[in-house]
Amino acid sequence: MKINGNQITPGNVLEHKGGLWVAVKTQAVKPGKGGAFNQVELKNLIDGTKLNERFRADETVERVRLDQKDFQFLYAQGEQLVFMDTESYEQLELAEDFVGERAAFLQDGMTVTVELYDGKPIGITLPQHVTLEVTEADPVVKGQTAASSYKPAILENGMRVMVPPFVTTGEKIVVDTNEITYVRRAD
Template identity: 45%
Template sequence: MAKVIASQLRKGNVVEIDEKLYVILRAENFHPGKGTPVTQIDMRRISDGVKVSDRWKTTDSVERAHVEQSEFQFLYADGEGYHFMNPETYEQVAVAEDVVGDSKVWLQDGMLCHLAVHNEVAIALDLPQKVTVEIVETEPVVKGQTASSSYKPAMADNGVRVMVPPHIGVGTRVVVNTEDATYVERAKD
């Protein structure tokens, strides 16, 4: 365990408070004109998944838990959870559904992800920033509709709704940002 000051906490860090582990979901520092600067933290308790918000002075010290960050390859999902494999050691890890959370729609066979492991238990999953998906449903292209600012709704093969430019049709592979499901570009494959 290492002590750090609250202003150094970032998304994905794991801290220990009252002998319980929490993963940081959001950390924001506020510096008001008058008064003490504070750090607002949104975190999830790892043991039961409860979300908690807390506020500390930026100089308060917090116990940061030792967590191994390793790259794992997604294999498959079943009743036991989501299965990942370390590509170097071939060690497999089953990750609970509450750890994967909303990220499950982006998981693809063979995808490389970063897993945070504490005491041989996966506690946090970090996806690649961008993934490639195929458009399976969208409105047809309207002739003359070339304004670059106009977007149309489309459904990706993983079930996520994405706003795409008018020239994107069914069967087109596109790159999407996993954090907010926004269109990035047409896939180059």
């Protein structure tokens, strides 16, 4: 679907210069001299490189629609992560580095969303929050105020996060999978 350069908004996926790019930031610019344009920061969906481009209002770009499908995480097999399509029950194997460090948050049976372009996976979205047990937490140092002092803790998946001083070993906490940060105690 073709769109004009001034219609590009953050989150749009574009086919540009032979690659797939997602618009990260956009800014409409109206210089005193010359025509208005849209300054767009693009990020390549395949290799992660960034690019800044100017698109005039009369230019057209190809906007790409990605298929989003729900997959269930089954298990890790060496460097491969195995997922199952929740509708067709077909299995999909993705390299661990495709998911990145967030692969540590995957739990058996967890539902994730995989973005596909022409049937090829190009992105994965994990649930926003996961509940994990704290396996190691430093004791509270007497005299520390809770206002600004966080302490390091190690979670059951081996990830390290900063937690408030009242969190102790054995407690379950909710962690943000995008920011890899403590959210709150689990209920």
